[in-house]
Amino acid sequence: MKKIILSLVILATTFFVSQAQVNVGLKGGIGMFNFSGDDTEDFKSKIGPMGGIYAAIPISETFAVAPELQFSGQGAKMEISSIKVNYNLNYLNIPVMFQYRNPSGFIAETGPQIGFLMSAKASADGDEEDIKDSFKGSAFSWGIGLGFKSSMGLGISARYNLNLNNIVDDEGGDVDVKNSGFQVGVFFEFGGKSGNAKK
Numbered sequence: 001m002k003k004i005i006l007s008l009v010i011l012a013t014t015f016f017v018s019q020a021q022v023n024v025g026l027k028g029g030i031g032m033f034n035f036s037g038d039d040t041e042d043f044k045s046k047i048g049p050m051g052g053i054y055a056a057i058p059i060s061e062t063f064a065v066a067p068e069l070q071f072s073g074q075g076a077k078m079e080i081s082s083i084k085v086n087y088n089l090n091y092l093n094i095p096v097m098f099q100y101r102n103p104s105g106f107i108a109e110t111g112p113q114i115g116f117l118m119s120a121k122a123s124a125d126g127d128e129e130d131i132k133d134s135f136k137g138s139a140f141s142w143g144i145g146l147g148f149k150s151s152m153g154l155g156i157s158a159r160y161n162l163n164l165n166n167i168v169d170d171e172g173g174d175v176d177v178k179n180s181g182f183q184v185g186v187f188f189e190f191g192g193k194s195g196n197a198k199k
Contacts, residue, residue, distance in 0.1 A: 021191060023056040027157065029185020033074040035087075037166070037176040040076075046086060048073025050183050056099070066097040066109065074179050075120075085124040089135065089167075089179060091115040095143055105155070107147040113161060115139040133169065139179065140165045153189045158182065 028051035035043045052070030059065060075089040095113040117139070120132040145159030163178035 021058070023189050023191040025054050025056065025153075025187050025189035027052060027054065027068075027070075027185050027187035029157075029183060031072055031074065031161075031181050031183040033076065033179050033181030035076040036163075036178045036180060039175070040177060043076040043078045043087075045181070046075050046077045046088075048075065048088070048090075050185055052093075054187075056101075056189065062101055062103075064099045064101055066095075066099050066111075068093070068095045068097070070095065071118075072115070072183070074181065076179070080124075083124050085122060087120070087122050087131070089120045090118045091139065092118055093141075097143065097145070101149075105149045105151070107149060107155075107157070108145075109147070109159070110142070110144045113141040113143050115141065117167075136165075136167050136169050139163055139167050141180070145183075147187075149187075149189060153191075155187050155189065156185070157187060158184045 030047055031050045032045045032047050034045040050070065050072050052068055054066050054068035057065045070093045072091045072093050073088065074091055075087040077084065077086045079085070093113055093115040095111060097109040097111040099107055099109040101107050115138060117132065117135055117137050120130070120135050122129050122131050141161045141163045143159050143161045145157060147155055147157035149155035160182050161180055163180045165178070166176045167179055168175050168177045
């Protein structure tokens with residue numbers, strides 16, 4: 001699956017970059033993620049930072065392909081006997097979003113995402129433990145979102161990432177844990193006017 005997603009990024013970039021002006025953007029914000037699946041009913045959502053860069057590659061007047069390179073602080077939290085435990089999972093995500101860009105500035109997007117686990121730690125009462133070996137090195141998700149970009153290039157966005165695979169490194173296959181969540185943020189895009197994909 002990693003090879004498929006990475007190949008998609010490369011093909012989209014090399015095929016379209018020569019046909020139109022590519023707009024580059026910076027984005028940052030927060031995400032709210034939680035565990036779902038078997039034996040995860042006691043977990044609650046956890047807030048973490050999000051930020052990265054992206055390229056908007058026009059394929060028509062109103063459509064674009066937007067690969068990203070994004071840091072995302074994910075995980076979840078729970079309380080055990082009045083002790084708050086945070087599960088901090090940090091990913092380097094590569095979404096490839098297919099965007100509809102209306103001239104008014106409205107943006108709708110959807111697409112796949114591959115995430116590479118950078119670190120995983122559990123913290124409680126000031127103590128911290130490395131739990132990276134308990135998780136798989138990658139996570140596959142599907143994103144869907146909305147946004148608005150002003151004529152100055154400044155915009156806001158919201159996206160839901162649905163984790164599609166088990167992220168726990170469980171050889172027996174008895175545990176199924178996913179880590180899905182919402183992201184909201186602001187972005188600034190260099191080049192282009194309003195929401196047009198292609199000038």
